[in-house]
Amino acid sequence: MEAYCDVKRMTVTIVGQDMGCGQNLYIVGLTQPDIGKPLNRWKTCNQTWQKTNDDNVEWCSYDCDCSGVCEQVMLLRWPVTISESSWTLCDISEQCNDVCDEKYEWRFRESCYHLSPKKKNQHDAVTYCNSLGAELITIETMDEFEYIRMRLESSDADSTWVSATRINGTFFWITGAELEANSTMWSENQPDNWEVCVEIRCPFHYYVNDIPCDSGNHPLCEFQP
Template sequence: MAFSTSFSHTKGSREFNGSLYNLITETKNWYDAKENCESLGGNLTDIRSSAEQDFIIELFDVYVKVWTGGSNAVDENTFSWLDGSAVSSGYTNWAPNQPWHPCGGIRCISVLQTWSYRWNDEACDNKMRSVCKFS
């Protein structure tokens, strides 16, 4: 598998089910994290199964939360992955009472270690680590 640049801001590379995953340890907002993964030849990860979720958790090490490729940027009422598929159409792992954004606006999906690795929707401008997926 060839990538466009080196992984200078990653912590290891791991393979799962035919895709390569990298934990990007440099903190970025969701938009910059998305752009960074794309510049490396991949995308912010989607999470399509409990097995994939468990695999991604292994990448965390001591990190508290990471960005995924989910957001409601296209339609505020629907969370979708970067390929356009609705998050709700498959596996989900939302924390209790999530997604919840009473003030509206664009929100992005993070995985939080402190919430037993469940998903949260939060302001996309927050900075955190991210997981890039290379298929």
């Protein structure tokens, strides 16, 4: 069964409900249409989540992997009518107590993220994040990248700054790690034109793109408590 969810702007597949967790929560598998692989932000109280494979249900383990006490939090609820039955679909997210300040809207493992509603050039974006005690985001794994892409697809931001810049022909994150030219984070045929700064761009399906540093993008700040 499939239902389209305007809030998340993604395809949601419902595979079950109330798996003995003591709460009437619907368990869903969330997929990215352009990748077709499940995302682990939808899960049950036992740090597991489900995806559908035709008519079969597969269980996959998922480590919460964050500091503090992890809780399931029901963020949003909206009705979905499927096969003449009315269900309530819940957006379930992990939260870790007393870790992320309220100004950080998103969390993935040990990082907290804040997306500024106002566009700035790259220099001012760095200054803005620093004023929050944070840095422009450094993406360390493809899991983190897919999580950020999923979040941006559900936001109003068309482009965001990341911390990578070109130094002597090579891109480096602010941590000193290299963003390799053959990384799958890059959009098709990127990088090009020898531009210095790097963005995540909506018209490029939220993959990274090199761009002049005086362009206007939303700062995406990352803080690690």
